[in-house]
Amino acid sequence: MRLWQPLLQRLHRTPAYFWAGLLVGLMLLALGLATRVGHMPGAIAVEQATVLLAGQDEASASAVDLPHVWDNERRSWRGEAHYRLALPEALAQAVQIESGLALLLPRVGVRFRVLFNGQELSAECWRRSAGYCDAGTRAHFVQLPQRLMAPQWADNRIEIQIKGQLLRISGLSPVWVGPRDVLYQRFRWLTWWQVNLTWMVAASSFMMGVLSLLIWSRTAEPLFGLLGGGLVVLTVRLWLSTPVFLPGPFLIWDYIHKLSFTWYCGFTYLFMSELFDFRQSLVRKLVVAMMALGPFWLALQAGLENYQLYRLWTGVIALVCVLAILKVIHRARWGMNVNQRLMVVVSLATMATGLRDFLVVQMDFPGDTDIRWMTPGSLVLMFAMGWVLVRRTAQAMEQVAQLNTELARKVNEREAELHAVFDRLRVVENQRVLEAERRRLTRDMHDGLGSQLVQTLNLVHSSGAKVDSASVANMLNHALEELRMTLDSLEPMDGDLPTILGTLRQRISPTLQAARIDLDWQVEAVSAVPGLEVRGVMHLFRCLQEVFANVVQHAQATRVTVRTWERGGRIFLSAADNGVGLGDPLESGFREGGRGISNIRMRASEIGAEVRFSCAHPGTCVTFSFAADPGAAPLGAAVQA
Numbered sequence: 001m002r003l004w005q006p007l008l009q010r011l012h013r014t015p016a017y018f019w020a021g022l023l024v025g026l027m028l029l030a031l032g033l034a035t036r037v038g039h040m041p042g043a044i045a046v047e048q049a050t051v052l053l054a055g056q057d058e059a060s061a062s063a064v065d066l067p068h069v070w071d072n073e074r075r076s077w078r079g080e081a082h083y084r085l086a087l088p089e090a091l092a093q094a095v096q097i098e099s100g101l102a103l104l105l106p107r108v109g110v111r112f113r114v115l116f117n118g119q120e121l122s123a124e125c126w127r128r129s130a131g132y133c134d135a136g137t138r139a140h141f142v143q144l145p146q147r148l149m150a151p152q153w154a155d156n157r158i159e160i161q162i163k164g165q166l167l168r169i170s171g172l173s174p175v176w177v178g179p180r181d182v183l184y185q186r187f188r189w190l191t192w193w194q195v196n197l198t199w200m201v202a203a204s205s206f207m208m209g210v211l212s213l214l215i216w217s218r219t220a221e222p223l224f225g226l227l228g229g230g231l232v233v234l235t236v237r238l239w240l241s242t243p244v245f246l247p248g249p250f251l252i253w254d255y256i257h258k259l260s261f262t263w264y265c266g267f268t269y270l271f272m273s274e275l276f277d278f279r280q281s282l283v284r285k286l287v288v289a290m291m292a293l294g295p296f297w298l299a300l301q302a303g304l305e306n307y308q309l310y311r312l313w314t315g316v317i318a319l320v321c322v323l324a325i326l327k328v329i330h331r332a333r334w335g336m337n338v339n340q341r342l343m344v345v346v347s348l349a350t351m352a353t354g355l356r357d358f359l360v361v362q363m364d365f366p367g368d369t370d371i372r373w374m375t376p377g378s379l380v381l382m383f384a385m386g387w388v389l390v391r392r393t394a395q396a397m398e399q400v401a402q403l404n405t406e407l408a409r410k411v412n413e414r415e416a417e418l419h420a421v422f423d424r425l426r427v428v429e430n431q432r433v434l435e436a437e438r439r440r441l442t443r444d445m446h447d448g449l450g451s452q453l454v455q456t457l458n459l460v461h462s463s464g465a466k467v468d469s470a471s472v473a474n475m476l477n478h479a480l481e482e483l484r485m486t487l488d489s490l491e492p493m494d495g496d497l498p499t500i501l502g503t504l505r506q507r508i509s510p511t512l513q514a515a516r517i518d519l520d521w522q523v524e525a526v527s528a529v530p531g532l533e534v535r536g537v538m539h540l541f542r543c544l545q546e547v548f549a550n551v552v553q554h555a556q557a558t559r560v561t562v563r564t565w566e567r568g569g570r571i572f573l574s575a576a577d578n579g580v581g582l583g584d585p586l587e588s589g590f591r592e593g594g595r596g597i598s599n600i601r602m603r604a605s606e607i608g609a610e611v612r613f614s615c616a617h618p619g620t621c622v623t624f625s626f627a628a629d630p631g632a633a634p635l636g637a638a639v640q641a
Contacts, residue, residue, distance in 0.1 A: 040182050041179075041182055043178025043182050043183055043186075044090055044091060044177055045174045046085050046086075046175045048063065048065055049066055049175075050062065050063050051082065051083050051084075052081070053081055054082065066174045067107070067171060067173040068171050069169060079163075080161055080162065080164070083159065084159050085158040086154070086156070086157065088177060089153065092153045100145075101177065102144060102177075102179070102184065103158065104140070104175070104176040104177075104183040104186060105172075105173070106176070106190060106370035107139070107172075107370065108140060108162065109136060109162035109168075109172070110125065110135060111126050111128070111135060111162065111163040111165065112126065112135055112161060114159070115159040115161070116148050116156075116157075117148050117150055118157075121142050124140060130248075130250075131246060132252075132253035132254070133250075134168070136168075137195070137242055138242075140187075141183065141184060160175070165250065167251065167301070167305065167307055167310070190370055193371050193372075194371075194372075195242055195243060198241055201376075202239055204382065206231070206232070206235040209228045209231030211228075212386075212389070215228075216228055223388075223389055224389060226271040227386070227389060230267030230268050234382070238375075240253060240260070241257070255299070258310060266290055266294075267291075269284075269287045269320065270287060270288075271385060283324055283327050286320055297309070298310070298313070321351070343384060349377065350381040353377030354373075354377065356373050357372050497528075497573065497626075498526070500540060501523050501573070504541060504544055505562075508545075512548070515552045517552065517557055517558060518560070519559075520561035520562070522564070524563075524564050526564050529571055529626045530626075530628075532607065536607040539606050540624075543600045543624070546599055547575050547600070548575070551579065554580075555577045555579025555620065559578050560575060560576070562574070563576075569627075570628055572624070572626075574621055575621070575622050576621035578618050579619045580619075597613065604624060608627065609625060610624070610625045611624050
């Protein structure tokens with residue numbers, strides 16, 4: 001394995017266009033070997049005939065050499081031409097062979113029939129006056145029955161009658177005569193090449209075209225759309241190049257056949273221009289104009305019944321192809337990537353197959369004129385374009401994977417940074433909370449316990465030697481209560497309002513009993529109140545402490561009622577006495593703008609509560625409202641309800 005590993009690595013690093021060039025070279029070599037002019041044992045090619053046009057007398061018959069293109073002699077494609085051939089004298093002894101004699105017609109006109117000594121042996125599209133039927137798309141094999149042989153060999157006559165077709169070349173190629181088995185093998189080979197291979201290429205083109213269009217519909221990638229469009233029209237052209245019968249006027253299908261070739265060339269070049277980034281080139285604009293003008297030009301050619309217009313049009317297409325090649329050569333000065341080099345190699349090979357067909361068929365260069373190289377060349381070009389798109393898709397997926405990896409790396413980095421920032425912010429927030437809590441405790445200790453201790457100290461200093469121990473003890477009890485209240489507020493109560501009020505009840509009950517005020521406790525279980533944490537509990541304690549202080553000092557009440565309830569998404573707490581009420585602010589202790597109400601309102605706002613002072617008839621009612629959710633009703637509507 002270690003010995004092969006360097007070789008495998010070197011093969012893996014070899015560019016794709018090198019392998020494409022090697023495979024294309026092997027393909028051209030195989031085509032050359034498969035289509036070289038061979039010898040068919042015992043068969044003879046008849047290359048001379050006499051032709052008589054329908055409606056003319058026998059004296060008008062003329063001798064012609066095969067291949068003979070009838071359309072080169074007549075402008076009109078209508079009518080019939082009767083070709084008469086004599087059996088070669090060299091085959092006079094072959095009638096005794098077991099397989100018998102046969103004819104092989106490699107190429108013949110659109111509609112024809114074969115007669116042997118006046119008897120019809122074969123007819124292709126002869127009796128189909130309407131519809132699309134082209135017998136020239138494949139070779140034809142006709143067996144010569146022994147029973148129809150004339151007693152004298154020289155009296156045997158073969159007649160091939162051909163009907164002309166508007167805008168289609170009609171005529172006859174050399175006819176092979178020989179042993180049935182030998183010619184049938186050649187016929188099967190031509191049928192596979194001319195028909196079966198064409199169907200194979202058409203099926204491959206159709207499947208690849210539909211797949212490309214589906215991918216294009218999902219990705220909107222222009223290359224897939226251009227490839228799909230080109231392969232679909234190529235499928236139409238190949239389908240019409242096979243022996244099929246289609247209903248309708250022949251000229252319409254012939255028009256589609258010619259137009260599909262124009263659009264196929266156009267789509268192929270647009271694919272190349274997109275691949276080579278020739279989007280603003282002059283050649284691209286010419287191709288677009290050619291594809292747009294093609295339908296009108298071909299319609300004009302059909303209307304004028306002038307085949308020369310189509311030949312001129314094919315010349316325009318060939319000129320555009322030459323310009324495209326020159327554009328590629330010009331582009332090569334700035335270098336090409338692997339995909340572009342691959343397409344250049346395959347495109348040049350495909351053009352070589354077309355050039356070979358032109359030289360062999362039209363210019364009589366050596367080669368088998370019955371077999372075209374362009375069909376397998378188109379197949380190779382089609383798969384090369386598909387391979388380019390596969391490589392581009394794979395490269396795009398690799399780029400996406402790399403981008404995703406890079407994005408994940410950056411996200412992880414940013415996440416780590418955010419975690420670090422969050423940790424720092426959490427430390428700062430904890431410090432801020434601790435500092436705020438420290439300031440709150442300091443303020444509460446200063447305002448409560450500190451104030452009581454200062455007053456007690458002042459009392460001791462001012463009394464001198466005569467200290468009123470009872471007064472000092474009372475003031476120290478107040479200071480102790482302040483300390484206990486501060487400590488109670490530090491207990492975690494999680495917004496449990498009944499528990500918070502129960503803790504407060506222990507502190508205020510002795511004071512109310514000393515003032516001979518009954519406490520009516522109607523505290524019910526309610527939902528947790530958001531915002532009543534340590535700081536909020538102390539604010540609520542201070543608010544209620546102020547309320548009960550006013551009840552004891554000013555209200556002249558005998559009963560105070562503490563009540564909780566929940567309604568309309570809000571939680572309510574009220575403290576109501578039966579004293580003098582709000583009619584006399586000096587006696588009740590509650591006066592708008594006074595220090596007591598201002599402190600209560602300020603502390604209530606700190607815990608997100610609303611407070612309302614109202615007459616209890618008799619007495620005063622102070623109501624606190626806490627929102628259980630953001631959509632709760634306002635205080636006034638809830639209380640009135």
